[in-house]
Amino acid sequence: MKINLSRLVQDIERYGEYGKNEHGGVTRPSFSYEDHQVRQLFIEELKEMGLEITIDGAANIWGKYKGTGKKKGSIVIGSHLDSVPNGGKYDGPLGVLMAKEIIKTLKEHTILLDHDIEIVSFTAEESNDFNLSTFGSRCFVGRLTAEILKDACDSKGALLSEELKKVGGGLDKFPEINKMHNNKKAFIELHIEQGQRLESANISMAVINSVVGTYRSVVSIKGDPNHSGTTMMVNRKDALTAASEMILEVERYCKAKGNVVGTVGRINVSPNAANIIPGQVDFILEIRAEAEGSIQEAIASIQDVWHEISDRRKVKVVQEVFLDQKPVLLDQVLVSVFENTAREMNEPCLTLPSMAVHDAAHMASITKSVMVFVKSIGGKSHCPEEFSEPEDIEKVGNLILQGIIQLDRTLSEKEIKSV
Missing domain, CATH: 3.40.630.10 (Zn peptidases)
Structure with missing residues (x-):
């Protein structure tokens, strides 16, 4: 049959x-x-x-x-x-x-x-x-x-x-x-x-x-919006360049581990103008893995690196978790x-x-x-x-x-x- x-x-x-x-x-x-x-x-x-x-x-x-x-x-x-x-x-x-x-x-x-x-x-x-x-x-x-x-x-x-x-x-x-x-x-x-x-x-x-379990959070990086011509590079608190490093860290970590996948699938830049240094970036972080321990380990390791980036670039990072599905x-x-x-x-x-x-x-x-x-x-x-x-x-x-x-x-x- x-x-x-x-x-x-x-x-x-x-x-x-x-x-x-x-x-x-x-x-x-x-x-x-x-x-x-x-x-x-x-x-x-x-x-x-x-x-x-x-x-x-x-x-x-x-x-x-x-x-x-x-x-x-x-x-x-x-x-x-x-x-x-x-x-x-x-x-x-x-x-x-x-x-x-x-x-x-x-x-x-x-x-x-x-x-x-x-x-x-x-x-x-x-x-x-x-x-x-x-x-x-x-x-x-x-x-x-x-x-x-x-x-x-x-x-x-x-x-x-x-x-x-x-x-x-x-x-x-x-x-x-x-x-x-x-x-x-x-x-x-x-x-x-x-x-x-x-x-x-x-x-x-x-x-x-x-x-798999799925973790998602809204991540906000807050810098200092300022004039793109008069603010020298050493004086900038650029939320977008900080966010770029943070996003690349998600990719680097997940590629190295192999048993987790990480994605930044949505991003908003403010004020999003050609002549203003980005003052705030909001994006959604997603981590998926078969084991809960792998998800938590990924989050902790990525956030450790993010802390170093925020300190070095003098920006503030705030996260709000809205999904933690086991x-x-x-x-x-x-x-x-x-x-x-x-x-x-x-x-x-x-x-x-x-x-x-x-x-x-x-x-x-x-x-x-x-x-x-x-x-x-x-x-x-x-x-x-x-x-x-x-x-x-x-x-x-x-x-x-x-x-x-x-x-x-x-x-x-x-x-x-x-x-």
Whole structure:
């Protein structure tokens, strides 16, 4: 029994038309017109498959394929359907459409598992105008509450509470979400790798055993804005040249260590004029690593060097941490199931950490969770060039199909209760 690759590829192409732009990319942010369209398409197709549809308070879409009932609860497969501006057609939708294809394959072979099987499409996984990425999964596990979200609005002043109602959700439905937790016995998320580790190894797939931690802070360097012609070099307190050294230190440290990645992804210079020495620079520092100790060591070492730079250049450095997300260990029982399934299929498979945060990292707080990656060509993601070869997608789809069948057999009540 194998998935129907041709049907899945057609689905990927068809869904990729919603939000397709003149650059060949997909722009489908959550709550946009294009998002509304693709949501309706997805719901109608789940109904045509005969699935039981639920839309929770966060507007996450759930479709259930009932099992024999011999084992309680659902094995859930899914990801998200929204996209970044001018993104690709694989990041997110591949995981959702693969879930749909797996259920179609089971139905066509008249196979009922002992557990129910559910598809989920999480709302607003990508960054969006409400500044609430991985929104749907964070709401589902209780990390974003109705109280926190009651006044949330986008840059145009639109209330999140009203946008949720338009797509079948609503803050008034949030209390029902907690009642859904006990029913979810395992969560499997397929995603493109968004990197080049699999391509470098010439391997189609990886089982993901952990998700990296992420630290972000706003860093402000305060110098002395002054006339660029009359202030001699020895008298300057230039915030931008200090910031330049500090940013290069992030790169130097992370390259030397090898087990952490560091990025300065946004920078503002003030007053940003040609004839004024920069008086203040604000940037965002991000550090990611698989181990919490590696993150803390990186921060401490980088800040030691920053202190020397600020003293030498006579500038003041202020930091405000706004994200300190710890690494997440995914469920080792599920990791083993998919590793063993790959071996039984004679398919080479790596075991890796995810260097990006996905919905599975949040779902791990309420149920057994695991991820599977498929090779990304050129490591491209969040761009129109995003692509995974159909033959790689087919291998990964069959791995998940067979892995779920194995999981259905082996997942015991004792293991479920230990979550």
